Amino acid sequence: YFSMALQALVDHKGRFTNINVGWPGKVHDARVFKNSGLFRRLQQGVYFPDRKITVGDVEMPIVILGDPAYPLMPWLMKPYTGALDTEKELFNYRLSNCRMVVECAFGRLKGRWRSLLTRSDLSQTNIPIVIAACCVLHNLCESKGETFMVGWEVEANRLAADYAQPDTRAIRRSQRDALRIREALKASFQSKQ
Template sequence: MQVCRAINCILLRRTMTPGNMHDIVDGFAKMGFPKCGGVIDGAHIPILAPAHLASEYVNRKGYFSMVLQALVDHCGCFIDINAGCPGKVHDAHIFWNTGLFRKLQAGTFFPDQKITLGEVEMPIVILGDSTYPLMPWLMKPYTGSLESSKERFNNRLSWCRMTVECAFGRLKGCWRSLYGKLDLADDNIPAIISACCTLHNICEGKGEQFTQAWNSEIQRLEAEFEQPESRAIRGAQCGAAKIRDTLREQFEAESHQ
């Protein structure tokens, strides 16, 4: 725990930053999504039953867990994390109570760089799945009956979202303790998770090799501790749907060029 606390105290803020936003935006643009500054998702980390309020840690798949919510860049490095919320808590509720949400809502997390699509002004956005709220700065997939243009939008968003899924896979592949149900006090586990995320960024930044054989072990563990699905959030902040529709129309127009 002393090592993990030292990693978090000294290295976390140095390694977990947005970095060069121009490179990140360009990276996601090459994947097909313009003006994107990151992708957000949550991962459930299995834990032993906590001594107190254990029922709050039982997720929708029936095992005890803590949630790691992370925003990653186009290379799969963590830009921002929140670790330690009980597994029963909905991803959107975790997000609403983070400093990341408050900064994005205030427009202070990313540089104030906006573009105009048609008649719609669009800030740097992040991408999430259907469990997150649709905001002017957070794009999510369309749901329900989908016409071809909406499917095209969803496909582009899904392609970019693979970066966060890959990041979680590499994190768990390298730092197997995250699947070890650590025999620690539950208030110590978030420090372990944060330290692993910091080490992940250092290894990714140094180009450390990821052994593909680790993937088979992770797939086995993922099958044992299947990731629960959160309920979709259907609300949208004013103006968010218009931005998403404008992006959809642009993607549709590009497909016909």
């Protein structure tokens, strides 16, 4: 079967604020991201307003959160990997807590529109349109406080297990500024225990 990647930016209320859909599911997440308009705008510094805060002695921009598959950038924080000390474990724990909003948004999207988890008779041209429409409808449901039945997500998880997605490899590339920002956040998290 043909799988298609949906890469999305999610706000703090679980709504999709930017989506990128259409790449084959077997393409690495980092490659999809680096070829997106979102990546270009973030790199150019034009996606978010130029608001910075200082943490410790490090000035940092608004950041987005990603999993280990994504590159560490000054505006993209991801968890530490490898052997972790307690400070890095705490950083990862707090980052993971923040990322739960994203996981819940995808869970609710798949729960509401379980057809996204099954084979489709649509053409590869129309599938991205349907996925984008589901994201828009999801945002409307979330904004209006529409009921979401827990059983929907349970059923979605059962369906998803029938259609395993291709593996992706983590790309490990870090920039000096991104490392400093992540270290400053880690130190800040330590002081807020």
